[in-house]
Amino acid sequence: EIVLTQSPGTLSLSPGERATLSCRASQSVSSSYLAWYQQKPGQAPRLLIYGASSRATGIPDRFSGSGSGTDFTLTISRLEPEDFAVYYCQQYGSSPVTFGPGTKVDIK
Amino acid sequence: EVQLVESGGGLVQPGRSLRLSCAASGFTFDDYAMHWVRQAPGKGLEWVSGISWNSGSIGYADSVKGRFTISRDNAKNSLYLQMNSLRAEDTALYYCAKDRGLAAAGYFDYWGQGTLVTVSS
Numbered sequence: 102e103i104v105l106t107q108s109p110g111t112l113s114l115s116p117g118e119r120a121t122l123s124c125r126a127s128q129s130v131s132s133s134y135l136a137w138y139q140q141k142p143g144q145a146p147r148l149l150i151y152g153a154s155s156r157a158t159g160i161p162d163r164f165s166g167s168g169s170g171t172d173f174t175l176t177i178s179r180l181e182p183e184d185f186a187v188y189y190c191q192q193y194g195s196s197p198v199t200f201g202p203g204t205k206v207d208i209k
Numbered sequence: 210e211v212q213l214v215e216s217g218g219g220l221v222q223p224g225r226s227l228r229l230s231c232a233a234s235g236f237t238f239d240d241y242a243m244h245w246v247r248q249a250p251g252k253g254l255e256w257v258s259g260i261s262w263n264s265g266s267i268g269y270a271d272s273v274k275g276r277f278t279i280s281r282d283n284a285k286n287s288l289y290l291q292m293n294s295l296r297a298e299d300t301a302l303y304y305c306a307k308d309r310g311l312a313a314a315g316y317f318d319y320w321g322q323g324t325l326v327t328v329s330s
Binding site: 136138140144145146147148151155159176189191193196197198199200201202 | 223249253254255256268270271304309314315317318319320321322323
């Protein structure tokens with residue numbers, strides 16, 4: 102199975118700053134089948150990005166995804182207070198689908 | 210509005226069984242694959258099982274293969290997870306999640322709020 106590694110484990114930033122989250126796969130993710138989710142405490146995950154770079158319905162354009170092969174990035178251009186959360190990447194290019202361990206973005 | 214409502218969780222002893230249900234509404238249920246994803250307390254997300262729109266394709270994580278069975282009833286807009294021979298490491302919040310397509314091989318565009326399963330003596 103494809104193992105996903107996310108870095109950093111925790112990112113401490115201030116509102117208004119730019120956040121760059123990394124997701125690296127142990128082997129190439131076919132067709133850029135990579136998604137990103139946001140999870141806040143006590144809530145279910147919410148889909149942000151699919152296909153490595155396509156924003157899900159209703160997701161603000163400050164969220165963007167990029168990458169291909171084994172290296173993917175989620176960028177939040179200017180952090181809003183509601184963006185402090187845990188972010189997971191997920192690959193769905195091969196079975197079984199797998200998730201990364203998550204990156205926590207917290208307030209500096 | 211898409212809604213996924215899980216039920217059936219609770220406290221169960223090791224080795225016993227539990228059946229989870231997920232009631233779906235707000236979309237054409239039999240047009241989409243469905244999944245169960247779990248999250249142990251304070252941990253990350255783990256895909257458990259997925260089922261295609263017509264139950265023709267089913268998959269399980271190695272950690273539950275042979276113990277859990279996923280099923281669906283399209284007439285009732287419902288998804289199920291039969292969990293047998295439960296272990297302490299199965300303790301988690303179990304989410305029902307909708308796939309983006311027919312086959313159980315995609316990303317998850319809607320999630321329920323989860324039902325908590327605690328395996329302990």
